[in-house]
Amino acid sequence: MSVLARAATTPRFEPALMRRRLSGTIFYGACLAAIGITLLAIVILLYDIFTRGLTHLDLNFLTGVPSRIPARAGVAPAFVGSLQLGILLAVIAFPLGVGAAVYLEEYTRASRLNRLLRTNIANLAGVPSIVYGIFGLALFVRALGLGYTLFAAALTLALLILPVVIISTMEAIRAVPASQREAAYALGATRWQVVRGAVLPAAAPGIMTGIILAMARAIGETAPLILIGAVTFVTYLPQPFDGGYTVLPIQVYSWAARFQPAFQEISATAIIVLLALLVLLNVLAIVVRVRLSRHLQW
Amino acid sequence: MVSDLREGIALTETTTTTSASDPRARIHLAVDRPDGHSDDHDTVVEFRGVSCYYGAFRAVRDVTLSVPRHEVTAIIGPSGSGKSTLLRAINRMNDLVPTARTEGAVVFDGLDIYAPGVDAVEVRRRVGMVFQKPNPFPKSIYENVAFGPRVNGFRGDLDELVERSLRRAALWDEVKDKLRSSALALSGGQQQRVCIARAIATEPEVVLMDEPCSALDPRATLQIEELMRELSERYTIVIVTHNMQQAARASDMTAFITMDEARAGYLVEVAPTLKMFTNPEDRLTEDYISGRFG
Numbered sequence: 001m002s003v004l005a006r007a008a009t010t011p012r013f014e015p016a017l018m019r020r021r022l023s024g025t026i027f028y029g030a031c032l033a034a035i036g037i038t039l040l041a042i043v044i045l046l047y048d049i050f051t052r053g054l055t056h057l058d059l060n061f062l063t064g065v066p067s068r069i070p071a072r073a074g075v076a077p078a079f080v081g082s083l084q085l086g087i088l089l090a091v092i093a094f095p096l097g098v099g100a101a102v103y104l105e106e107y108t109r110a111s112r113l114n115r116l117l118r119t120n121i122a123n124l125a126g127v128p129s130i131v132y133g134i135f136g137l138a139l140f141v142r143a144l145g146l147g148y149t150l151f152a153a154a155l156t157l158a159l160l161i162l163p164v165v166i167i168s169t170m171e172a173i174r175a176v177p178a179s180q181r182e183a184a185y186a187l188g189a190t191r192w193q194v195v196r197g198a199v200l201p202a203a204a205p206g207i208m209t210g211i212i213l214a215m216a217r218a219i220g221e222t223a224p225l226i227l228i229g230a231v232t233f234v235t236y237l238p239q240p241f242d243g244g245y246t247v248l249p250i251q252v253y254s255w256a257a258r259f260q261p262a263f264q265e266i267s268a269t270a271i272i273v274l275l276a277l278l279v280l281l282n283v284l285a286i287v288v289r290v291r292l293s294r295h296l297q298w
Numbered sequence: 299m300v301s302d303l304r305e306g307i308a309l310t311e312t313t314t315t316t317s318a319s320d321p322r323a324r325i326h327l328a329v330d331r332p333d334g335h336s337d338d339h340d341t342v343v344e345f346r347g348v349s350c351y352y353g354a355f356r357a358v359r360d361v362t363l364s365v366p367r368h369e370v371t372a373i374i375g376p377s378g379s380g381k382s383t384l385l386r387a388i389n390r391m392n393d394l395v396p397t398a399r400t401e402g403a404v405v406f407d408g409l410d411i412y413a414p415g416v417d418a419v420e421v422r423r424r425v426g427m428v429f430q431k432p433n434p435f436p437k438s439i440y441e442n443v444a445f446g447p448r449v450n451g452f453r454g455d456l457d458e459l460v461e462r463s464l465r466r467a468a469l470w471d472e473v474k475d476k477l478r479s480s481a482l483a484l485s486g487g488q489q490q491r492v493c494i495a496r497a498i499a500t501e502p503e504v505v506l507m508d509e510p511c512s513a514l515d516p517r518a519t520l521q522i523e524e525l526m527r528e529l530s531e532r533y534t535i536v537i538v539t540h541n542m543q544q545a546a547r548a549s550d551m552t553a554f555i556t557m558d559e560a561r562a563g564y565l566v567e568v569a570p571t572l573k574m575f576t577n578p579e580d581r582l583t584e585d586y587i588s589g590r591f592g
Contacts, residue, residue: 109396179433183493185394187446188423188500197445202436 049275053268061269065235066251070262075270077234078251081150082277084240085247086219088154089161094211096158097165098200104166105173106195118170125163132160133224141228148229150238150245156228157221161214168210172203205293212285216278222249248274342367342504342534343388347402349562350383350392357383359562360402363553365504370526370535372549372571374542376586379555380563381538385506388536389425390418407503423450426497426533427506431513432489434481434496439464439473442481442492446500459499466532467495468525487518494525498533505529507537511544523548542587546575554583 064074100121108114136156146152176199184198200207231244232254238245248270255267343365350358358380365371365388373381383392390411392398403410411421423446434442443460452459460477464470469491473484481492490510497505507526511519526535526548539545545552552575553568567580578584 177433179429179431180435182391182394182429183433183435183496184445184449186389186391186422186427186429187449187496188419189445189449190419193449197449198435 049268049271052265053270053272056266056269057272061266062273066233067235070260070266073255073266075248075251075273077237078246078248078270079273079277081230081234081238081245081247082219082274084150084238084245085154085157086215086281088151088240089158089215089218090211092154092158093161093165093214097162097211098169098207100162101166101169101173102195102200105170106191106199121163121166125167128223129160129221130223130227132156133227135159136224136228147242148231148244149242150240153225153228153230153245153247154240156224157218160221160224161218164214164217165211168214169203169207172206172210173199175206176202205289208288208292209285212281212288216281216285219247219281220249220274220278222253225250226253248277340367341365342407343536344405345384345387345402346405348384348387348404349401350380350387351397351399351401352395353397356560356562358387358555359558359564361555361563361565363565363568365534365536366551367534368530368532369550370530370537370548371551371553372545373536373538373553373555374540374545374586375555375563376557377540378561378563379557381555382508384555384563385508385536385538386427388504388506389422389427391422391427393418423500424502425504425506426500426502428490428493428497428508428510430509432486432493434484434489434492436480436482438478439481439484439492440477443495443499446496450500460495463495463499464492466498466529467491468521468528469495485518487514487521490514490518490522491525494522494529498529502533504534504536507535509538509540512540519544542575546571554578554580554586556582556586 060072061074062079063076064072065076066078067073104114104118133156136152136159140146140152140155141148144152146155180198180202181194184194189197225247229244230246230250232246232250234244234246252267252270252274255263255270258264341364345361345363348358348361349356361384373384375381386392387400387404388406388411392400400412402412404412406421406425409416411418426446435445437445440460443463444456447456447459461470461474464473469488472488473492481489484492490513494505494510511522514522523544526537529535530550537545537549549571551568552571554566554574555563556566557563567574567578567583569579574583575587578587584590
């Protein structure tokens, strides 16, 4: 028998269609289960929070101050504290994060030092938040003498989100096509004019989205704030640079830790307020991205 | 090279009377001639033994070439022969590549643009560039054209300059009612003409075109080629093209470069386009333009 004839009679493909289709079905099922379990957990969590907390959600709760009597308690100091924290955070983290990212992307060449810096920044994003709290306590609260103020908390949380802001900004900058930079350079723009006039506008949607999402994360943080002096019982609106302050996650924590069921219920109500604030920030991130990127396409 | 456009205009009267021995003055002189028809055959850009390197690799080897004023000069040659590198040597765009290095002299209006003290930023305002793929900024048509004048400190009537640039790019009538809408909403051919308007808005003397039609359909290509003809009355055009018909149709001078065994591009022949395509001197040129090679 010749080689050719043998090759023709030996089956060279084993279609096994049944088995291939079956493995596809199994994988599809596994993915479906994964999303199902995730959604289920979220739904149960939200259901629990809303059934317990919704009844207390009214104007008095939003404008009131904490009280020993749960029915009279409100979240105004915590809510205002979280808002102030958010604004301070944006003011501190935005210029630092974007500046660092622009430096790393536009001003340095691919050197070993540069790679080391980038790797370290990426690693910093994974450092537990409590570590930032300890650092903030040592540096801002004590060494710099800022005390247990909202400003010290904002500085600490700014450090916490900086790696995320830097990394997302760098990615947004890297996504700007080289042709855009060349176009600007060829018109006689200096490096700074290229960055300001061509790179940053094109990267703006990605940068803004990254910052807003990082802020959302910081506003939900609790652990580092406990360490740097967020107070659990504040009955006045906070002053950013002076005196005690609290924020929503701290308020949630303090009420949830009490054993009276009534406090746990208003803790759930505070969670609803916090969630609303976070959803608002996320919607803002989406709106900003859509608006800024409407004209971006290449 | 510290002057900006404002000073350039102010110097119009004075430079014509001052001695041209100062190279800094000479560069003004050239820009300030509005139509400069006085001498159509003088040289604007002259390569003197130019070699370009990327790290250790030599991409262009010892090119000596004169680019005549107010003509269209085409650079043709096979892929990888260093055409674009040679073109980008004229506005120092190669400087943006960290490992790039240029040897020899590129003399622009009597001044070696690679001489110490010459600022690449100023060179690039006076030598405009249009790229292979239309690359308008994601901004309005107006802002695209105004970008160059703005970054270079233009102090005149910007509206007027934008209109004039768009007219010269044969685009004004199509876009005059939508100057504030995004340049990215235009067709490919229109986008490329926005890029041309943007390039001439800084009032350059030379406009470099790096395969400006390779991403366009035949009709848009023809429009750009006609435009190059018109533009060559005011500007000196240097175009790199893969398309030999384009070089034959649209250029006055043609330079053929190819690469040697070490893949370094070198100039084989430069001649008036008609002569180049009917009676080339060099066997290599003949092989290339007749399609036997490349």
